[in-house]
Amino acid sequence: MTERVGSDTRERLITAAADLIAASPGEDFSLRAVCDAVGVKMPTLYHFFGSKQGLIDAVIEHGFDLYLGEKASMENSGDPIQDIRAGWDAHVAFGLENPGFYTLMYGKVRPGYSPAAQSRPSEILRGLTAEAAKQGRLVVPSEQAAAHILAANIGVTLRQIILAQADQELSRAMREATIAAITGTGTSRGGPLAAAIEVAAANADVLGPSETQLLIEWLSRLNRSSSIS
Amino acid sequence: MTERVGSDTRERLITAAADLIAASPGEDFSLRAVCDAVGVKMPTLYHFFGSKQGLIDAVIEHGFDLYLGEKASMENSGDPIQDIRAGWDAHVAFGLENPGFYTLMYGKVRPGYSPAAQSRPSEILRGLTAEAAKQGRLVVPSEQAAAHILAANIGVTLRQIILAQADQELSRAMREATIAAITGTGTSRGGPLAAAIEVAAANADVLGPSETQLLIEWLSRLNRSSSIS
DNA sequence: GAATATATGTATCAGTGATACATCTAGTAC
DNA sequence: GTACTAGATGTATCACTGATACATATATTC
Numbered sequence: 032m033t034e035r036v037g038s039d040t041r042e043r044l045i046t047a048a049a050d051l052i053a054a055s056p057g058e059d060f061s062l063r064a065v066c067d068a069v070g071v072k073m074p075t076l077y078h079f080f081g082s083k084q085g086l087i088d089a090v091i092e093h094g095f096d097l098y099l100g101e102k103a104s105m106e107n108s109g110d111p112i113q114d115i116r117a118g119w120d121a122h123v124a125f126g127l128e129n130p131g132f133y134t135l136m137y138g139k140v141r142p143g144y145s146p147a148a149q150s151r152p153s154e155i156l157r158g159l160t161a162e163a164a165k166q167g168r169l170v171v172p173s174e175q176a177a178a179h180i181l182a183a184n185i186g187v188t189l190r191q192i193i194l195a196q197a198d199q200e201l202s203r204a205m206r207e208a209t210i211a212a213i214t215g216t217g218t219s220r221g222g223p224l225a226a227a228i229e230v231a232a233a234n235a236d237v238l239g240p241s242e243t244q245l246l247i248e249w250l251s252r253l254n255r256s257s258s259i260s
Numbered sequence: 261m262t263e264r265v266g267s268d269t270r271e272r273l274i275t276a277a278a279d280l281i282a283a284s285p286g287e288d289f290s291l292r293a294v295c296d297a298v299g300v301k302m303p304t305l306y307h308f309f310g311s312k313q314g315l316i317d318a319v320i321e322h323g324f325d326l327y328l329g330e331k332a333s334m335e336n337s338g339d340p341i342q343d344i345r346a347g348w349d350a351h352v353a354f355g356l357e358n359p360g361f362y363t364l365m366y367g368k369v370r371p372g373y374s375p376a377a378q379s380r381p382s383e384i385l386r387g388l389t390a391e392a393a394k395q396g397r398l399v400v401p402s403e404q405a406a407a408h409i410l411a412a413n414i415g416v417t418l419r420q421i422i423l424a425q426a427d428q429e430l431s432r433a434m435r436e437a438t439i440a441a442i443t444g445t446g447t448s449r450g451g452p453l454a455a456a457i458e459v460a461a462a463n464a465d466v467l468g469p470s471e472t473q474l475l476i477e478w479l480s481r482l483n484r485s486s487s488i489s
Numbered sequence: 490g491a492a493t494a495t496a497t498g499t500a501t502c503a504g505t506g507a508t509a510c511a512t513c514t515a516g517t518a519c
Numbered sequence: 520g521t522a523c524t525a526g527a528t529g530t531a532t533c534a535c536t537g538a539t540a541c542a543t544a545t546a547t548t549c
Contacts (some may be wrong), residue, residue, distance in 0.1 A: 040496080057370025058350060073538080075497050083537065123546065130371055140367030141286020142359055142424040171433065178419075179437070186415015190407075193411050195371040200409050204400065208408070212437030224459055226452030229445040230482065232342055233436055237485045238478055249467055249475050253459065256466045291506065303508080304528055314507065363523080 041089075043069045048090050049131070056130035056192070057138060062086070075106045087135060088146060095148040098125050102152070111163040112210060117158060119184050119206045126188035127197055134192065137185050156180060160213075170215035183209045204205035226255040270308045272298045277319050278360070285359035285421070286367060291315070315405060316364060323361035324377040325352050331381070340392040341439060347385060348413050348435045355417035356426055363421065366414050385409060389442075399444030412438045453483040 047068040051060045062083055066073055080086040102125070105117040136149055145218035157177045164173035171179070187205045192199055210216075228250050235243040276297040280289045291312055309315040331354070334346040364469040365378055386406045393402040400408070412455055416434045420426055439445075445452075460467075460475050467475060 038496090057368075057373070061535080063535085072498055074499090074540095077538070078496065086329060130322055134369050138367075138369030139286075140363050140369075140418050140422055142421055144286070145422055175430060175433065178427065178434055182416045182419040183434060183437075184415075185419065187411045188412075189369050189418075190411040190414065192371055193369055193374055198407070201404060201411065204404065204408055205438075208412075208437045208441030209434075211440065222459075223452045223456045226445045227456035227479065229341070229439070229443060229453055231479075232339070233345070233439070234482060234485070235342075237482055242478065243437065246475065246478050249471060250456065250460075253458060253463060253466055253475075256463070267527090290504080292504080301529055302506085303530090306507070306529065 038079065040071060040075065044071070044076055044079060044086065045089050048086055049093060052090065052131035052135065053094065053129065054198060055132075057134045088148075091132070091135050091146045092148050094129065094136065096123050097129070097132070099151065099155075101125060101157075111159045111166065112168060112214065114159050115156070115163070115180060115210065116206060118152075118159065119180065119209075120202070122152070122184050123188050123191070123202050127191060130192045133188065138189060138192070153177070153181065163214075169213050171213050176213040179213055180209055222254070224250050228254075269298065269300060269304065273300070273305055273308060273315065274318050274322050277315055278322060280317065281360040281364065282358070283360075286363045314462070317377075320364050320375045321377050323358065323365060324380060326358070326361070328380060330354060331384075340395065341390045341397060341443065343388050344385070344392070344409060344439065345435060347381075347388065348438075349431070351381070351413050352417050352420070352431050356400075356420060356463070359421045362417065367418060367421070382406070384411065394445075398442050399409065400442050405442040408442055409438055453479050 035193070044048065044065060048060065048065045051064055053070070062073060062076055065086070066076055076086065080089060102118065102121040105114075105121050108114055108117065126137075136146060158171070160173040162175040162178070163169050169176050183205050187202050191202070228247050231238075231243055231246050231250070237243075238246065273294060277289065277294045280293055280297070291302060291305055294315070295305055305315065309318060331347065331350040334343075334350050337343055337346065352423070355366075365375060386402070389398065389402040389405040392398050392405070398405050412434050416431050419436075420431070456479055460472055460479070466472075
């Protein structure tokens with residue numbers, strides 16, 4: 032009966048753990064519960080994984096396989112920016128569909144801790160931003176663009192998980208805000224003067240507070256009166 | 261000896277817990293360790309807090325008091341967008357300085373869970389976006405602007421905590437990307453400042469020649485110095 | 490068939506959050 | 520001043536957790 036090669040038990044343990052995690056995302060889970068589900072005792076689990084973290088790592092690895100499986104097919108438009116959009120959406124969708132996995136991967140916040148498997152999607156993303164940079168489509172360094180995308184993408188996904196509520200409009204808005212920022216292709220609404228006001232406000236330290244205030248007032252007057260808006 | 265009013269022990273327990281959490285941010289902590297630090301047994305702790313979560317909530321409350329204490333003074337420029345900038349920076353700074361507290365507040369990701377105290381800063385933020393909306397400075401609903409800011413602000417803070425490395429440039433880039441998105445004042449590639457200079461020069465009669473000249477000089481300086489191009 | 494590596498069970502450990510119960514203390518009422 | 524009461528604290532114990540030493544079973548290989 033136990034002639035299975037490649038350790039059937041090992042995979043069943045991973046599956047059982049994944050099920051338990053999926054059943055109560057973000058919550059802690061008991062190794063004994065995992066063992067009971069498989070019908071095995073704890074030393075067996077420890078034989079395969081060495082520690083609870085070992086099992087968790089294996090589950091995460093398993094989760095990333097699922098994730099990258101879904102994701103890989105989506106990023107082949109040829110246009111790196113479009114691929115970044117697709118990757119963003121796939122990221123959010125995976126997090127909302129698998130909050131248990133996602134929480135393990137990105138929801139355990141402590142300094143200096145990031146599961147090894149986390150680097151794989153990160154590599155893909157950096158490949159995309161590097162390609163975009165090569166095509167001259169970024170106004171920031173490729174590395175910073177990738178960091179920006181990742182932080183915002185994770186942020187909006189975790190937020191939706193915490194609120195237990197999907198918000199596709201928010202995700203889209205943040206996605207486009209991010210892409211606009213790294214490509215410098217923002218759409219300005221009020222014309223260059225309104226934009227200049229915001230730039231001035233954002234860099235109040237350059238001219239100093241009072242000069243900046245006067246500058247902004249002048250620009251506002253100009254904006255109201257100028258024929259070329 | 262034990263004549264202290266207002267339950268000295270209670271506060272000492274909170275302080276001890278806060279210290280332990282600060283000593284190993286993101287890690288779990290033991291109630292017994294807290295009790296030992298104060299020189300008290302567990303039933304005392306349970307008498308005051310009822311459960312571990314009760315203690316955690318009290319610690320969070322304590323953390324938010326610190327946070328809002330630091331933060332309150334920073335948001336009074338009169339300009340809601342500027343206040344949002346200050347709030348963003350204060351948020352990030354607090355997270356980096358107090359990763360233990362911050363992890364408790366925003367780093368425990370599980371569906372439907374957000375500490376009650378979390379709503380306080382959220383209320384402040386929504387007040388600011390509501391004010392900005394009233395001034396007609398937003399191109400998205402006030403609520404969505406607040407959600408956008410919050411998700412991005414938390415995201416970039418958690419990211420820096422996880423990487424155990426501050427990245428002020430990333431925080432600034434995400435802050436401005438967010439503000440650009442909600443105000444619709446994105447900067448296009450040539451730079452709004454250059455465009456604004458042209459508009460000002462073409463309408464020198466509005467402000468008068470000398471003011472216009474000074475305005476143009478300031479805009480030029482801004483254009484050279486501002487990190488937002 | 491013997492030897493060996495892999496896999497699994499038994500028994501037990503220290504540490505955890507939690508609680509029932511007894512005890513002590515401080516303040517209040519008479 | 521004594522008795523009572525409510526709040527505060529200690530003792531003892533619970534079930535459960537992750538972890539491990541040790542023995543045992545199974546399967547593969549020679």
